[in-house]
Amino acid sequence: MMARSEGSIFKLCFLCSLIANLFFGVNLYLGRRGVGGWKWSSDEVNVQGLSWSGRAAAEAESAAARECSGHGRAFLDGAVADGRPACECNTCYGGPDCSLFLSSCSANADGGDPLFLEPFWKQHAESSAVVVAGWHRMSYSFSDQTTLSQELESLLRKLHSQVGNAITDDKYILFGAGSTQLLNAAVHALSHLNSSFPASAVASIPYYAGDPARWKNATNTTGDIIEFVTAPNNPNGQLNEAILHGPNVKTIHDRAYYWPHFTGIPSPADEDLTIFTISKLTGHAGSRFGWAFIRNEEVYQRMNTFLQLNTMGVSRDTQLRAMKLLKVIIEDGGREIFEFGYKTMTKRWDRLRKTLSMSNRFSLQKVAPENCTYFQKVREPTPAYAWVKCEREEDKNCIEILNAAKILGRGGSVFHDDDRYARLSLIRSDDDFDMLISRLESLVSKEDGAKIM
Amino acid sequence: MMARSEGSIFKLCFLCSLIANLFFGVNLYLGRRGVGGWKWSSDEVNVQGLSWSGRAAAEAESAAARECSGHGRAFLDGAVADGRPACECNTCYGGPDCSLFLSSCSANADGGDPLFLEPFWKQHAESSAVVVAGWHRMSYSFSDQTTLSQELESLLRKLHSQVGNAITDDKYILFGAGSTQLLNAAVHALSHLNSSFPASAVASIPYYAGDPARWKNATNTTGDIIEFVTAPNNPNGQLNEAILHGPNVKTIHDRAYYWPHFTGIPSPADEDLTIFTISKLTGHAGSRFGWAFIRNEEVYQRMNTFLQLNTMGVSRDTQLRAMKLLKVIIEDGGREIFEFGYKTMTKRWDRLRKTLSMSNRFSLQKVAPENCTYFQKVREPTPAYAWVKCEREEDKNCIEILNAAKILGRGGSVFHDDDRYARLSLIRSDDDFDMLISRLESLVSKEDGAKIM
Structure with missing residues (x-):
């Protein structure tokens, strides 16, 4: 952030x-x-x-x-x-x-603040502005007695149908204060009914789990396992798939990055529990708005109860704003925002690759090209983060080396991986990205034996 | 609701x-x-x-x-x-x-939807409207790297100083998605550091605790006790005080109703942990915004961690709107809104008392007059809820009798009290209140031996 x-x-x-x-x-x-x-x-x-x-x-x-x-x-x-x-x-x-x-x-490539989309919204100032009247939706509930805007729900389902990144038919929907709250609700809901402990939680390394302390007590005696699958994965951009299967395994699919900004969309997600967030779609991390699609009614009910007792639903002000932003996107089937996001990310990856192509010291992750049903072509992924590896034997702590060169990022151990890796965020503001490239160029140019000087 | x-x-x-x-x-x-x-x-x-x-x-x-x-x-x-x-x-x-x-x-006097303040905001349409630009605060954090608006914090402290209902000096402040989330955070923070169970939780009867299931597992072996003190109390409007004291006792003061709409303000609250909500101050229940003042740094840090892991702070859209609403209130030291609220509630209580004065069957709670340092006079309290007692020996279930007369409310057992009591909400819309009086008049007029027919 x-x-x-x-x-x-x-x-x-x-x-x-x-x-x-x-x-x-x-x-x-x-x-x-x-x-x-x-x-x-x-x-x-x-x-x-x-x-x-x-x-x-x-x-x-x-x-x-x-x-x-x-x-x-x-x-x-x-x-x-x-x-x-x-x-x-x-x-x-x-x-x-x-x-x-x-x-x-220092160049800031630390948090995943999605400011790369800010210029898009400045270009669409008129259609994205919203006026909140002083008496707007003061009630605890909408007229159908829920805390969810039906109009917003319709727009979300329509967007997924346009983008082709999720099948939403026959699935329940819930809103949360960001995907964070929904992940908490999902863990609560999937934990064994008869156990007051959460089920054991696992994820493939490297993985991001907010504060990892959240999961550290997550061992129980019932044998239930929750697997977190983040696809594309944070930090490395891979389109992960579930590894565990079986009656005791429940899977939470975090699809925060499954948008054409970052990856090809080979096929729509059609999972038991899938979580999205507006943060990596429109860039509005500060609005704290996410949504989940849930196949099973009992899981849905348990998540809903958690969300009601936790915050009594998502702020109606936030729902109003999310609605206005989605209307702008949906108007042209997402064409403009995804082209903007894809182009911006492609340019950034091109600059980053070019900068590091001079280097023998630092390498970037390889992510396979994917067919994109949205852009109707095979395309290179443009992940939100660079997962940098320090290749020299003696560079055991990659983030320390980057920090010394005035580059802020996150070390591999934050993602439960080797500290030979580090994550650099590529989705921040243009200023942050420019500064990152400038610091990297300077670092690479000082390499002994850099390919070109 | x-x-x-x-x-x-x-x-x-x-x-x-x-x-x-x-x-x-x-x-x-x-x-x-x-x-x-x-x-x-x-x-x-x-x-x-x-x-x-x-x-x-x-x-x-x-x-x-x-x-x-x-x-x-x-x-x-x-x-x-x-x-x-x-x-x-x-x-x-x-x-x-x-x-x-x-x-x-049926007349709806069930939930505490604070729509009685809606006309105030329609009267102040111009000053309370807010325009949210498409690129407004997309970041995860404010420029000081927190998730709290400093401007909003200043306004809240200023308001309490104007109203005289809380001493905020030397206290930490946190924002939550309504007082609901802050209550959860407080319970988490006050539970013993070395126990994964919450401390035992207690409150004086009658009390409101959202879904009481939340507290049912709240027994532990460390002897820690959390007392909830709601003052004025929901449902009966009494200015409750803490009953338990001692090193193992932590107290959470719910001050949702401690505003001049509902009660005299005898002195400013100056407690270790005090929770307020915009819902019963401005009437914006749907915005999900509350705040807490905390004296102890460790408790503050633990609550803050909970709130960050739970939702990563309160929606910036909500904070912007809360700021605009508070500016309107603060402009004249709260004079207009509190006079509006006090007058509205006084009129409603007068009508309710007059209606039930004809009855031998139903009685209302008595709440002692309080000195109000804000209005600088001794005043009758005008609580948010009527706590009705069915006086006849055979009327053991008061809410059933009210329901049969087409009045919706909540039975005494919801508040862990005798079902001879029922709560009627007096803070809903004018239409709801008018309908309530009409149904009550009709019910009272059918009493055998009603005082006047």
Whole structure:
């Protein structure tokens, strides 16, 4: 986790919008009707007719208009400077307007903050904005007495059908505060009914499990085993499959990265328990929104009970926002966002491969090309993380070597693997990635016997 | 939980806003400056200059403009009818515009859905609206690497200082997805470090504990005891105090109802672990936002770890909205919202007392008047719930008698008390409360020997 990305595209975008608005401003249209369902296009918006929402809109635009030199951003709920929200600068940038480059700072490739998608949302500012009225959904429940928005559920099912990455028919759905809460709910639900201990939990190495302490007491006497299968895998991007099978084995499929940004989609997931998160789909890690598809009714009921007792469902504010973001994606069948994500990740992998191709010291994981039913071609995977190996005999601790070269990442032991490996995040902001490449180039150029100098 | 309140005040409000807007529309002001910090007043809003936020604003206003006959509301994320979000009707109302009164339906006084405050937010539509940009806070963390908004923390501390209901100096603060998650976190944190079982949990009868199954396994061998103290108490409104003391006793103070809507504020809470929720302060139960003040650093750290592993903090969308709502309250030191809440609850209690004053069969709890340092007077408490007692020898199950008279509530045994008691919620919508009074009047009028017929 951590850090921020830049806002240069937004600047242009804001100008375009301003020009468009001035144009439509003289063509003010006084009617209020929606066409093609519930949505407005620019030329139908009667901004002059706005009443209670105008002030909030002006506040948001004023915050957004802070440019922060393209190396930061100002948020509506940020600290205030000069009567407006202050700039919050990307890693390695500082000063009131983020124009100060902090040349001695470390490149941050540590957490999986998915800021690589931020420019996409700045480009789609108009369609992705949402106005929350003061009295929006104050109740504990929706009108069907659940804590789940049916509209949001429909959009999620539609998206999976468009992308072809999950079969959702005949499956229950639950929402959670990120995949984190759903993983907790799933472990609870799959633990033996008659045991107050969780079942034993296993995963193929290397694997990511948040704080590994969560699973350390996970041994019981009933013989039940829960296998976590993350596909594509964090950290190495492999399309893992379940290893254990049998009546005592329950499998939790973490599909956080199973989107065309990162991998080909060979076939739709059709598993007993599959977890997705908006974090690696739209990049909104901070919204804490995930969902799970569950085949078995009892497992669904037990997860639901856990979620109700834990938080009484997911914030309705978050569900409203997730709905608006999904509408933008679904509008063109995901075409724009996945092309944006795929292109961005491909460019980053190209730069990374090129940089490390000069090196004898560091190597990258190999992930096999996959057929992608979404893009209708065989494609190279573009995983969210580089799983770097230090090849020299004496480089037993890879992350220490990277840290010494001012590169932050995570050592192999965090993923229960050899410390000869380290994970570098490739999904952070452009600034973070640029800094990473720059530090790697410098590191590689100092190698004795680097292939080219 | 459940149900909805009316929107008649809003109708008037919307008209006023529209007129105001037309007035300001001809006085368009092209500058963009904030005065007195980060906030705009109506006459400074340049709605014509809006670019990317105008469409979202128009969508929200269009949804809000559905009147639903004053007996329902349309939300931005509701099901669509005629190209706009459909009306969602209050209990006992139906039809596409909620104009159909369902005369045979039951009065809903069951859950604690705090819709009594909905009209307040409709009256403050302009100041409470918030625009969430598509790229708002996508990161896992704020710029200080935490998952808590510092601005929101400041507002919460300021509010408690204004209201005088909690001393927050030298205390840690944590946010949760409602008080529910914080109660879970607190139980986890206060359980003995060396025991994987929670400590024994106790509370004075009657008490509310969500699903009581949560506590049923709460016995351990270490002798640790957690006492839950809810003050004012749910269901009976008493300002409970801790009963147990000693080195093995840890106390969790649930202060959800410790606001001037419901009770006098004799003195600020100054406890080791105190939990509040926005649900009973602003009425936004659906937002799932609560906070806790914690004196001890180790307890704070353990709760924080629980919250991070459970959900990785509270949705940033929710935090943004909570901030906007709190700003409205704090602006006048809480004067307007607490007067609104106190007046509404006083009127409701007056009507309820008057209705039951005719009865020999049903009685209400007595709660002692309290000095209120906030309103600077001694005042009658106006609790969120009526704790009704069926006085007749043969009326051993009070909720059954109420249900037969088409009144929904909760029986005494839900609160671990005698079924001779029942809880009726008084904080729901005006429609729900009106229906409750109507059903009670009818029930009382049928009493043999009712005081007046």
